[in-house]
Amino acid sequence: xxxxxxxxxxxxxxxxxxxxxxxxxxxxxxxxxxxxxxxxxxxxxxxxxxxxxxxxxxxxxxxxxxxxxxxxxxxxxxxxxxxxxxxxxxxxxxxxxxxxxxxxxxxxxxxxxxxxxxxxxxxxxxxxxxxxxxxxxxxxxxxxxxxxxxxxxxxxxxxxxxxxxxxxxxxxxxxxxxxxxxxxxxxxxxxxxxxxxxxxxxxxxxxxxxxxxxxxxxxxxxxxxxxxxxxxxxxxxxxxxxxxxxxxxxxxxxxxxxxxxxxxxxxxxxxxxxxxxxxxxxxxxxxxxxxxxxxxxxxxxxxxxxxxxxxxxxxxxxxxxxxxxxxxxxxxxxxxxxxxxxxxxxxxxxxxxxxxxxxxxxxxxxxxxxxxxxxxxxxxxxxxxxxxxxxxxxxxxxxxxxxxxxxxxxxxxxxxxxxxxxxxxxxx
Ligand SMILES: Nc1nc2c(ncn2[C@@H]2O[C@H](COP(=O)(O)OP(=O)(O)OP(=O)(O)O)[C@@H](O)[C@H]2O)c(=O)[nH]1
Ligand SMILES: [Mg+2]
Numbered sequence: 001x002x003x004x005x006x007x008x009x010x011x012x013x014x015x016x017x018x019x020x021x022x023x024x025x026x027x028x029x030x031x032x033x034x035x036x037x038x039x040x041x042x043x044x045x046x047x048x049x050x051x052x053x054x055x056x057x058x059x060x061x062x063x064x065x066x067x068x069x070x071x072x073x074x075x076x077x078x079x080x081x082x083x084x085x086x087x088x089x090x091x092x093x094x095x096x097x098x099x100x101x102x103x104x105x106x107x108x109x110x111x112x113x114x115x116x117x118x119x120x121x122x123x124x125x126x127x128x129x130x131x132x133x134x135x136x137x138x139x140x141x142x143x144x145x146x147x148x149x150x151x152x153x154x155x156x157x158x159x160x161x162x163x164x165x166x167x168x169x170x171x172x173x174x175x176x177x178x179x180x181x182x183x184x185x186x187x188x189x190x191x192x193x194x195x196x197x198x199x200x201x202x203x204x205x206x207x208x209x210x211x212x213x214x215x216x217x218x219x220x221x222x223x224x225x226x227x228x229x230x231x232x233x234x235x236x237x238x239x240x241x242x243x244x245x246x247x248x249x250x251x252x253x254x255x256x257x258x259x260x261x262x263x264x265x266x267x268x269x270x271x272x273x274x275x276x277x278x279x280x281x282x283x284x285x286x287x288x289x290x291x292x293x294x295x296x297x298x299x300x301x302x303x304x305x306x307x308x309x310x311x312x313x314x315x316x317x318x319x320x321x322x323x324x325x326x327x328x329x330x331x332x333x334x335x336x337x338x339x340x341x342x343x344x345x346x347x348x349x350x351x352x353x354x355x356x357x358x359x360x361x362x363x364x365x366x367x368x369x370x371x372x373x374x375x376x377x378x379x380x381x382x383x384x385x386x387x388x389x390x391x392x393x394x395x396x397x398x399x400x401x402x403x404x405x406x407x408x409x410x411x412x413x414x415x416x417x418x419x420x421x422x423x424x425x426x427x428x
Contacts (some may be wrong), residue, residue: 006223006411008011010049010349022289024050025152026167026425039231045111051232055141060376069280071236080250081255091128093368103141107114114286118243121161125413125425126405126407126421126422126425127424127425127428128383128407129383129405129408129413129415129425130185130382130383130388130407130409130422130425131381131383132383132384132385132386132388133382133385133386133387133388133426134425134428135386135391136147136166136386136387136389137162137163137165137166137168137386137389138389138426138427140162140395141159141162141196141199142196144158144162144196145192145193145195145196146205147193148192149159149181149191149192149193149194150191150192151190151191151192151194151195155192155195156177156181156184158178159177159180159195159322160173163176163177166356166358166389167387167388167389167390167391167393168361168364168389168390168392168393168396169203169362169392169393169396169397171393171396171397172206172396173391175202175206175396176199176202176203177370178197178204180195181198183348185200187316188351195340196427200423200427201425202419203392203426204391204419204423206395206396207391207395207402207419207422208394208419209395209400209401212230212402217256220314221251221254221256222251222256222311223347223348223400224346225342225344225347226309226311227259227302227309227310227311227312227313227315227342227345228303228311228312228347228348229248229302229305229312229315229338229342229345229346229347229348230312230313230314230315230346230348230350231263231298231315231317231334231335231338231346231348231349231350232244232314232315232316232350232352233317233318233349233350233351233352233372233374233391234319234351234352234353234364235320235321235322235354235364236319236320236321237295237319237354237379238317238319238320238352238353238354238357238380239352239354239378239380239406240264240317240352241264241270241273241274241316242277242380242406242409243352243378243380243404243414244260244274244277244314244316245274245276245280245281245408245411246277246406246411246413246414247278247279247314247395248260248281248283248312249277249280249281249412250411251309251311251312251413252282252283252416254283254297254350256312257308257311257312257313258281258283258302258310258311258312258313258314258418259283259284259285259286259301259305259308259311259313259314260274260277260278260283260284260285260286260289260301260313260314260315260316261285261286261297261298261300261301261302261314261315261316262274262275262277262285262286262288262296262297262316262346263294263297263301263315263316263317263318263334264292264294264316264317264319265289265290265292265293265294265318266291266294268290268319269407270316270318271287271288271290274287274316275287284302286300286304288300293315294330294334295330295333295334295336295337295338296337296339298338299315299337299338299341300333300341301313301340301417302338302341302345303341304341305342306341306342312350315334315338315346317331317334318395322363322364322367322368323367328367328368328371328372329363331371332371332372335349336371348374348375348376348377348378348403349373349374349376350370350374350375350378351364351365351368351369351374351377351378352377352378352380353378353380353390353394354364354379354380354381355380355382355385355387355388355390355391356381356384356385357383357387357389357390358385358389358390359393361379361389361390361394362390362393362394362397362398365377365394365398365399366397366414369398369400374400375393375401376400376401376403377400377401377402377403378402378403378404378405378414379391379394379402379404379405379406379408379417380405380406381403382406382407383406383413388426391405391422398421401417402417403416403417404416404417405417405422
């Protein structure tokens, strides 16, 4: 009963409401009360709940673990890269060692091959190259000289027959025969052995152009002009390109700086043939397009020879029949154009003659000389013919120096021409 009365009183009790921290509707709250209301949350931060602390620690642990894993992954990645790098280095080292080994083996093989070639190439002597000629007309001549036979009319008649059927040409045969007859008349020829010596002297004199065969280039080395420009001409298949290749090898080995010009733009394979030689010898080459103007290719080569201070420029040309006037005109143009690239070029017009052509080689030489002013000759393929006597006829009739003779297909088979050596080999 008493509790129920107290409750009712409290419900009905008049008076102002109890002070609350909320804003007073009839005026501002007293200053201390207001201050207390603003600062209370800052001063009294509730202590962290134990659950939040556990979360934070778990989070921290997670982060640490993640960091550790990241570091471990980085380490593994570094390790993997290092192993990869080491493997790559090992493979590269092995490849380099293998390449060096293979290169050394290839070098040894090349040296052995070079040695083999050099032995093969150095083998043929001029006498061996002239074997067929010696067994031809020279053998018949030798038949006249034996046995201390006196030189009478029958010997002279036989001599005439041998000389006129040899490939030395009628004019030269006549010269030699007249010389022998004259000596018989003057009683200078006591026996046939002496006739042999006289013939030998006469032939040596003809081959040395009466001692005048010492013009520039006669020794097989280039003359004084730089670059020394050589234009190589001749009929089809006479051996021009091969001769140029051999000549380049010879000059290069002698320390001359050589440049080749593929002036045969007519035949598709001609440029390639010369390029193979250039590669083999290790000298540069100027090549035009197939069908290009040969004069422009040769002009460019001479110009480059001047610019690059070459010692020798050797220009190939397309083979042509000496009887075809338009083709000879084209060669004249090539020659003229060369002179525009370097004054005095070409310093040598080298005519390549196939000795197997015999007397026809003399006709070729005459026509090429008329058109171009040939300054030197190369007689190729002497090894394949008994007509080597043609050299004597060419020198006698045209008075042109023979610079080289070809007695085979290897580099060493192109030999600078020495009249004395040639006569020696012929009469061996
Ligand atoms: N046995 C022998 N063969 C030779 C000699 N010189 C050249 N030859 C060969 O003759 C052939 C023709 O030679 P090339 O150099 O191509 O003749 P080319 O004058 O350039 O011919 P074209 O360019 O067609 O006019 C080749 O098979 C040469 O190997 C030689 O002195 N002796
Ligand atoms: Mg050729």
